[in-house]
Amino acid sequence: MATPPADIVVDGASISYRRAFRRRRVLSRISMTALAGEITAIVGPNGAGKTTLFRAVLGFLPVEAGRCLVGGLPPMEYRQRKGIAYQPETIDFPGLWNARDVLGCGVDLSGISKDDQRDAYRKAISRTRFDAATLLRPARRYSKGMKRRLSLAFALIGEPAVVLLDEPFAGLDPPARHALRAEITSARNRGATVVLASHELGEVERLANRAFILEDGTIRPGPALSPGDAPVDTILEAEFKGDGE
């Protein structure tokens, strides 16, 4: 089921939003690389452009200068061929759809062979850690944390080689955080390219192999991280405050 590893290369990319006749540049000539088998973190203040960067990597937003490649292909092409796991920060599930409907649709859309679909569906259901009653409740009535668990389970169907997580720890209780850490580490261990955008510096330091600081539309590499044994909220917090420069 797993697809071959795919690095993400962003090289001198500039990205703007166009509204009516105005153009607003959000990211300016940024360069970064996220390697397969590693967890790359993007940290930065609100509105820094982390989601914008994800949208470009997903191929939903064109890069106006420079280039952005996923697995050596333009993002839109890669996404349509292999799929990119993406957990958005917020989501409104449709009408009366419950978790089983959403995940069932995910299995149908993921291009998984018929033989593997049953396992993929079961795995996705177990990833949510919902009880039977919750699985049948309309997903739009879930709490924020439950919606995030569902969207993560949906994203990971088919074990995509590229995993983008936007503020994955927001709204999660401690057991859910623990489970999420395990999912992220497991994705890295199977060779996926994991990129997470987060404000939670402690989690970033605990998990990430490398970090980038996104601020004022530009990006710079963060300090070297040693996942697993880093002290919580220290190295990156200093970078965030500008003390690291």
Next chain:
Amino acid sequence: MYMPLSRRIILLVRSRVKALTLTVLAIGIIQLPNLVSGDPTLLAEGFRDIFLFLCLVLPLIFASGGVSADFRSGMARLWLQKPIDPVRFYLSRFSEGFLVSLVCALLALGATRLGTAALGQPDETSQLLGYLAYVLTVACVVFGFSSWIARGSTLVVIGFLGASAAARGMGVTDLLGRPWNWLFDAILVPIPAVRGFRDFVVGTSDAFWIPSAQILAYGIGWTALGALGVWYTVNKGRLPHAEQS
């Protein structure tokens, strides 16, 4: 299939039950004078008018929001992270809405037939069958607008249908000279073609191909516009902001 077509259609119908009930009630109130008159001829006329209204309204209920609601809520980003072609995906969603509208219109036709038969009125089924062409044309218009306009597309379609009927009634397509006449004729809902098709079904005209081709070309034109809207919105950075970080 873990999310079979039947389940998707059940969810679609269930999510629109309120809108459908309100619509039928509203049409019933408008037709109340005919329905309470006690005159079988007026009663049969009331049934026929309700059917005609439903042919126009059913696609608005079942096909509208299929694209725009996904774009607005952020669900588009969830579905389209999977290895699928966005245009094909939304065309299939549109087909489901159209299919449900058509089946409901056929059920309404059956009910109209039973009602008029019970009143001892002449069978007008063949004439009403011709009006089913409106289901196709309105559904295609809905898809065309819904993929370009994220908010309020249903109101825009209602306005467009009203403007079409008014413009045709005023003879706008004969007033302005070429190429405007031709342009308006191509854009406005092809009411003369639907009437021509109905006349063929009733047996008062031999012309089948010309009205049928006009209706089909109109439907294909709006569907193509809708498909272009999906492609442009997804790939050119026009997906609305559901979240930002």
